[in-house]
Every structure is written in structure tokens, then in C-alpha cells.
Amino acid sequence: MKVLHSVHAADFKSYDTALIRERFLIDQIVSKDTVNCVYTHYDRMIVGAANPVTEQLELGNYFNLKAEYFLERREIGIINVAGDGLVTADDKSFNLKKFDCIYIGKGVKRVAFTSKKSETPAVFYFLSAPAHTSYPVRLMTMEEAAKVDAGSLATANLRTINKYIHEDGIKSCQLVMGLTTLQPGSVWNTMPAHTHDRRMEAYFYFDLPAGQKIMHFMGEGHETRLITLNNYEAVVSPPWSIHSGCGTHNYNFIWGMAGENMDYTDMDPISITDLR
């Protein structure tokens, strides 16, 4: 499993494009009939995806975990971003349509991914963090997720933030996870921007049409840098970094965090005019 080490904010200032991409970009995680995982040293969050097309895929074990099985000391949140699929947790299977989320807690020995139809395969994006106790498996549809409407058309950031795994939603040890959808004509997410030194964050962009691009801004608010992303690519955001994207077309993205607390609203906002 690929490993991403943590970066100090002061060092980041001197990074060029290639180094920013090497340290923060998570690409090539969606590939046919494969489960791909990247181990980050930001709160030990694992970022991954499974794209079962012709066969059922299992979440394997990895040397990095030094565990008997993947969820021996971990929890996982999974969101389907494509065709209908099934997630199996030990002996129970759950149907996941596009935008549905499932949480699987510590202690579940077998996790498997299946697509309903190979012509329209599922793409399961997942985040996994260390867990101290076991919370029950729970499925949540997008309709059931807590919703916050944000932004406006005038500022090209009209969007809906859907919260699945959070303090008042699906119970977890430290995972907080959700999905934001942008209206046509709206291209900015997370603007005004914020940081939250208490939690790392990862963004996974999807539903971005071919030929389009995401400009994702990171760095301290007074020292921002740009990383460009394609559809089905993710980027990790250190606790000192803003995480805000602008697309050349509207898109959707999954955000997820782990760290000191689970309070979604615990953010340190930066005013737009203070960004540099």
C-alpha cells in the first residue's frame, strides 16, 4: 500500500508543482476489478476505492496494519459514487445505490464489494481510521443524510452538504464523512475557506465530466498553492491547510476527516479577502 507522510507547513512553502503532487495527490485509486488503498500519516487515515466490474472484491489485509484483518483495530466509511452495488460485512449484504453510505465498525472480519451489473459497475470510495471500540454497521441513503444548503448562484458556490457519519448521524469512533453536491453553474466548494487544526481532511472529486478539471487550493490561508485534479482523484489536506476547490464545470465530492474531535462546525474560517 502506498504511504503518504506528513508535511510541515513551513516546508510546504518551498514546494514546486511536482512535489505538491507527490506529497498530497491520491490518484489511480479507481481501477477495474481492484481495491486500491493509500495509507496517510494524517491521523493514520486510509483512503481507498473498490471498483468491482466482473468479480466480487474483498478488502484485504495489509502489512502496514500489522493486524489479523483490516478492521481488527479500524472502522471504515464507504460511499458508492456510480452504479448499483452490494457491500458485504461478514455474513450480511447491503444494497448501495449511488450516493448511499455504509459504516462498518471495528471487529468485522470480512468486507466485500460487488456490482449489480458489470455494464454499470459500482465505484466504492472509502475512508478508514483507527478505532477504539465497535459501533454497529449502518447504511444511510442520501435522502436520510443531514443536509446543509450553502452558497449562492451569484458566488458560483450553490451546493448541498450531506452529512452521513458525524456526531448526530452514523456513530463512529473518529470518522466524519459526507458528500457535497454542486448545482449546475456553481463551481466553488468550501469558499469562504477554513482550516481545522483538530482534524485532517481528504477530498475525493467525482461526476466531473471528461475534459474538465478541478483547481484545488491548499496551504495556510496566507500562503496558498494550487493542485489540479481529475475526476476520481483525491487530495489529502493537512490540519494547517485550507481545502477549497474550483471546477471548470460543476461536480460532486466526498469529504472525510479524522482527528481530535468530531464537531463538523469546529472550523477556523478565513475571510476571502485575507487569502493570499
Ligand SMILES: O=C(O)C(=O)C[C@H](O)C(=O)CO
Ligand atoms: O462545500 C463545502 O463547504 C464542504 O463540503 C466543506 C467540507 O465539508 C469540509 O471542509 C468539512 O470540514
Ligand SMILES: [Zn+2]
Ligand atoms: Zn474542512
